[in-house]
Amino acid sequence: MTDKIVIKNIKKSFSSGSESKAVIDGINLTIGDGEFVAIVGPSGCGKSTLMKMIAGFLQPDEGSIAVDGVERKGPNANGILISQHGSVFPWLTVQQNLMFGLNDEHIDKAAVADHYADLVGLKGFEQHYPRELSGGMLKRAEIARALAVKPEILYMDEPFSALDALMSLRIRTELLRILEEERHTVILITHDVEEAVHLANRVVVLSNRPATIQTIFDVPFAHPRKLSDPALQQLRDDILRELGIDC
Amino acid sequence: MIKLKKILPPLALITTLIAVWWIVVVKTGSVIFPTPLQVVTGALELIEDGTLWEHISSSLMRVGAGFLLAVLTAIPLGLWMGRVDGAYATLNPVFQIMRPISPIAWIPLAILWFGVGNASPIFLIFIAAVFPLIVQTAAGVHTIEPRYLNAAENFGVSRYKLYRQVVIPAVLPDLIVGMRISLGVAWLVVVAAEMIALRSGLGYMIMDSRNAGNRYDLVIAGMIIIGVIGLLLDGLMRLMEGHKSVRWRYDR
Numbered sequence: 001m002t003d004k005i006v007i008k009n010i011k012k013s014f015s016s017g018s019e020s021k022a023v024i025d026g027i028n029l030t031i032g033d034g035e036f037v038a039i040v041g042p043s044g045c046g047k048s049t050l051m052k053m054i055a056g057f058l059q060p061d062e063g064s065i066a067v068d069g070v071e072r073k074g075p076n077a078n079g080i081l082i083s084q085h086g087s088v089f090p091w092l093t094v095q096q097n098l099m100f101g102l103n104d105e106h107i108d109k110a111a112v113a114d115h116y117a118d119l120v121g122l123k124g125f126e127q128h129y130p131r132e133l134s135g136g137m138l139k140r141a142e143i144a145r146a147l148a149v150k151p152e153i154l155y156m157d158e159p160f161s162a163l164d165a166l167m168s169l170r171i172r173t174e175l176l177r178i179l180e181e182e183r184h185t186v187i188l189i190t191h192d193v194e195e196a197v198h199l200a201n202r203v204v205v206l207s208n209r210p211a212t213i214q215t216i217f218d219v220p221f222a223h224p225r226k227l228s229d230p231a232l233q234q235l236r237d238d239i240l241r242e243l244g245i246d247c
Numbered sequence: 248m249i250k251l252k253k254i255l256p257p258l259a260l261i262t263t264l265i266a267v268w269w270i271v272v273v274k275t276g277s278v279i280f281p282t283p284l285q286v287v288t289g290a291l292e293l294i295e296d297g298t299l300w301e302h303i304s305s306s307l308m309r310v311g312a313g314f315l316l317a318v319l320t321a322i323p324l325g326l327w328m329g330r331v332d333g334a335y336a337t338l339n340p341v342f343q344i345m346r347p348i349s350p351i352a353w354i355p356l357a358i359l360w361f362g363v364g365n366a367s368p369i370f371l372i373f374i375a376a377v378f379p380l381i382v383q384t385a386a387g388v389h390t391i392e393p394r395y396l397n398a399a400e401n402f403g404v405s406r407y408k409l410y411r412q413v414v415i416p417a418v419l420p421d422l423i424v425g426m427r428i429s430l431g432v433a434w435l436v437v438v439a440a441e442m443i444a445l446r447s448g449l450g451y452m453i454m455d456s457r458n459a460g461n462r463y464d465l466v467i468a469g470m471i472i473i474g475v476i477g478l479l480l481d482g483l484m485r486l487m488e489g490h491k492s493v494r495w496r497y498d499r
Contacts, residue, residue: 055401057397057400074400075397075400075401075403076401076403077401077402077403080401080402081397081398081401083394083397083398085394086394087394087395087397087398089395089398089412089413089416089417090495090496091416091417091419091492091493091495092412092416096412100399100402100404100412101402101403101404129491129494129495130495131494131495149402
């Protein structure tokens with residue numbers, strides 16, 4: 001597996017008033033092409049800051065992030081961020097949203113949009129406005145909009161946290177099915193350890209603020225994974241223990 | 248039925264006010280202040296000889312021209328100020344100083360610059376309408392949620408697409424509010440602006456009726472017509488709030 005993203009010793013601190021608070025304190029991580037890496041950590045440890053830096057929306061104070069060997073300076077369409085709060089444009093229809101990132105190389109943008117709407121189970125809702133959709137459908141529209149531009153990398157920042165458990169599980173299963181077809185490199189930030197072991201090849205556990213990598217767990221199970229599998233449960237418990245929760 | 252329930256109370260209040268007005272004028276035996284009936288007859292007189300339409304269309308034309316100029320100036324300027332911090336920092340203080348200056352204070356300058364033709368009242372209406380719209384547009388751009396701008400940046404779309412599909416639709420609800428305020432103010436200053444107008448407009452009609460023979464019936468008729476047209480104009484602007492591309496902002 002070739003290296004897709006190489007993160008070298010990045011640091012970031014924010015200053016409020018005169019004092020400066022370190023948020024990220026030296027993180028090194030290499031992510032392979034087509035790999036699915038989940039990052040978990042205590043809340044407020046700087047996971048979202050880390051994600052913003054990897055996706056290019058924030059520059060690290062020190063260190064570097066390279067994608068395909070080229071240093072990342074800002075966001076681009078090679079890697080799409082799916083944010084926690086959602087960013088489907090409420091003033092565009094589902095179809096217009098899905099067409100948003102498509103450039104003029106696509107001859108029939110509407111057809112591409114409709115294909116991806118179908119892929120995430122939004123067939124028949126192409127002409128609806130986001131306010132007419134449920135939370136789960138909105139999330140799927142956002143994922144479809146990202147997939148439509150065929151990004152090499154998906155940056156997912158707690159994408160399912162606003163959904164109920166059932167909807168979260170359903171979308172996770174759909175995501176796995178889609179990833180089977182279109183291989184993307186995925187970085188997933190989550191606070192849900194079960195979600196991490198369900199989806200990822202590796203789970204990175206961050207420490208408390210300022211965040212450093214505490215441990216990295218391999219998830220050596222083939223898909224489809226059963227959440228009730230004892231080995232998976234054991235791994236989940238190990239990760240939770242690492243986060244300081246005994247169960 | 249629900250509509251009737253909403254209309255009935257204000258209708259009752261207006262009827263009562265007219266009745267009180269009538270009774271007071273009759274009881275005090277005022278010779279100058281007209282009764283509602285005299286106002287209506289006065290207005291009918293103007294409708295018959297056609298001058299009322301002339302006044303209304305002149306006023307609407309001036310307000311329309313001044314407001315249109317304000318829209319054409321304020322929206323690009325407001326968008327630019329909203330997007331470019333340097334432009335905002337430089338221009339905003341100047342506009343904040345100009346905004347509280349009443350258009351009436353501009354009358355001497357308007358006469359100096361534009362004479363007493365149509366240009367002066369149009370200029371005054373423009374001055375009144377342009378600043379609130381600039382401020383509202385820039386504020387609208389500033390309140391666009393960063394997640395939408397970030398998403399647009401992420402997809403690497405062209406500047407044209409960024410404005411066409413993100414910035415402008417996102418500020419459209421604010422633009423509509425700004426245009427409502429702006430048109431309201433434009434109509435508000437029409438009387439003052441037409442004090443210096445030649446022979447036409449509702450403002451001119453009011454001033455002329457008083458100067459040429461104390462026709463207070465026509466003064467009041469003019470005032471009421473201005474009020475009613477103002478209400479209709481606002482209703483027209485409010486129709487835009489129902490458009491489906493801005494409904495996301497209103498029904499939640």
